[in-house]
Amino acid sequence: xxxxxxxxxxxxxxxxxxxxxxxxxxxxxxxxxxxxxxxxxxxxxxxxxxxxxxxxxxxxxxxxxxxxxxxxxxxxxxxxxxxxxxxxxxxxxxxxxxxxxxxxxxxxxxxxxxxxxxxxxxxxxxxxxxxxxxxxxxxxxxxxxxxxxxxxxxxxxxxxxxxxxxxxxxxxxxxxxxxxxxxxxxxxxxxxxxxxxxxxxxxxxxxxxxxxxxxxxxxxxxxxxxxxxxxxxxxxxxxxxxxxxxx
Numbered sequence: 692x693x694x695x696x697x698x699x700x701x702x703x704x705x706x707x708x709x710x711x712x713x714x715x716x717x718x719x720x721x722x723x724x725x726x727x728x729x730x731x732x733x734x735x736x737x738x739x740x741x742x743x744x745x746x747x748x749x750x751x752x753x754x755x756x757x758x759x760x761x762x763x764x765x766x767x768x769x770x771x772x773x774x775x776x777x778x779x780x781x782x783x784x785x786x787x788x789x790x791x792x793x794x795x796x797x798x799x800x801x802x803x804x805x806x807x808x809x810x811x812x813x814x815x816x817x818x819x820x821x822x823x824x825x826x827x828x829x830x831x832x833x834x835x836x837x838x839x840x841x842x843x844x845x846x847x848x849x850x851x852x853x854x855x856x857x858x859x860x861x862x863x864x865x866x867x868x869x870x871x872x873x874x875x876x877x878x879x880x881x882x883x884x885x886x887x888x889x890x891x892x893x894x895x896x897x898x899x900x901x902x903x904x905x906x907x908x909x910x911x912x913x914x915x916x917x918x919x920x921x922x923x924x925x926x927x928x929x930x931x932x933x934x935x936x937x938x
Contacts (some may be wrong), residue, residue, distance in 0.1 A: 693721060694827045707731060707740065709750040717742075717750055722914035728755075734832050736760065748858045761830050763790035765934040766882045768853070770795045771923055773802040773840060773888030781820045788833055790936060795823070798838040801891035805854045806840045815839050843884045843897060850905035852856055856884040859917075859926050860893050863890035866910040868929045883930055887923045 695713040709717060717723045723742055740752040747771040769786050771779065773796050786794050796815075797888060798805065806814055815837055822834040850856050857871050875881045886907065888897075903905035929932055931937050 692728065692730050693717070693723070694730040694732060694737075694830065696801065696827075697731055697752075702733050702738070703866045706743070707733060707752045707754060709752065712751040714748060718745060718748060722751075730830070732756070732826070732832055734810065735762070737830065737832055747780065749755070760832075762832055763792070763931065763934075763936045764879050765790075765931065765936055766792040766880070767927060767930055768793040768795060768882070768884050769927060770797050770846070770850075770884055770886040771925060772797050772799040772887055772893070772919065773804045773806065774919050775803050776891050779814075779818060780821055782839060782920050782923045783821050783835075784825045785841060785924045786927060787831065788823045788829040789924070789931055790831070791835045791927060793836045794818070795838040795846075797846070797886070798840055798842045799889055799896040800897055802889040803891075804889075809841050837932075843900070847904050850886075850901075850907070852882075853884040854882045855880075856886060856891070856905055856907040857930070858886045858898070858901055858909050858928065859912045859922055860888070860898055860909045861894070861911075861916050862892075862898070863909040863911045866908060868910055868912075869933055871908045871910060872933050881934070883934075885923075885926050885930065887919055887926065889919055 695709050696708040697707045711842045725742050727742045731738045738754045739756040740754045743753040746752040769791050818837040822837055826834045855871050
């Protein structure tokens with residue numbers, strides 16, 4: 692079923708309108724007509740709706756049913772060491788599918804890519820668009836916030852505000868994601884940070900800073916060294932599975 696976003700008017704007396712971009716796609720590309728059923732996303736929920744009118748290129752919908760909530764209760768923020776090439780696009784897309792609440796690119800010692808100023812803003816805008824498109828595909832209601840790239844040292848206060856900060860590190864010899872989440876087993880609303888290093892991994896001095904200044908929990912993801920994009924996806928999957936968000 693085709694999935695669209697409501698415009699800023701929201702739903703009033705079971706009537707809603709598609710935003711301009713989605714209306715154009717529905718009419719000119721998909722050639723939908725009156726009576727066609729679609730899925731409507733209007734945060735914080737999603738609905739079944741029927742096209743009621745397409746006059747003047749404006750798509751009006753009649754809402755018929757509220758659908759199951761798909762947003763995760765566990766609020767995961769992925770702190771991703773800036774990777775090379777287009778890997779960040781894949782990471783943003785898959786993190787959105789897995790239910791991340793926010794994605795924060797991080798400039799780290801071993802990051803080859805350096806983004807600042809207009810270049811950083813342009814990239815962030817593109818990543819946010821990718822997140823929004825992924826929302827349509829995976830039946831979420833809200834796209835995760837994709838933040839501007841920042842240096843790790845500028846995140847101390849933010850990282851300390853999390854319930855737990857999990858840092859998979861190839862040099863970690865013990866510690867697991869399950870151990871990190873165990874103290875919150877009976878808590879529904881938990882904020883979890885996951886910090887992934889770029890290609891080349893997390894430098895020892897960064898790992899030391901994270902444990903000292905941000906109370907980070909260094910963990911292992913097993914005996915094999917994972918690529919940065921694989922580690923980002925795997926660690927989020929583990930957290931969501933352990934928290935019962937994939938049932």
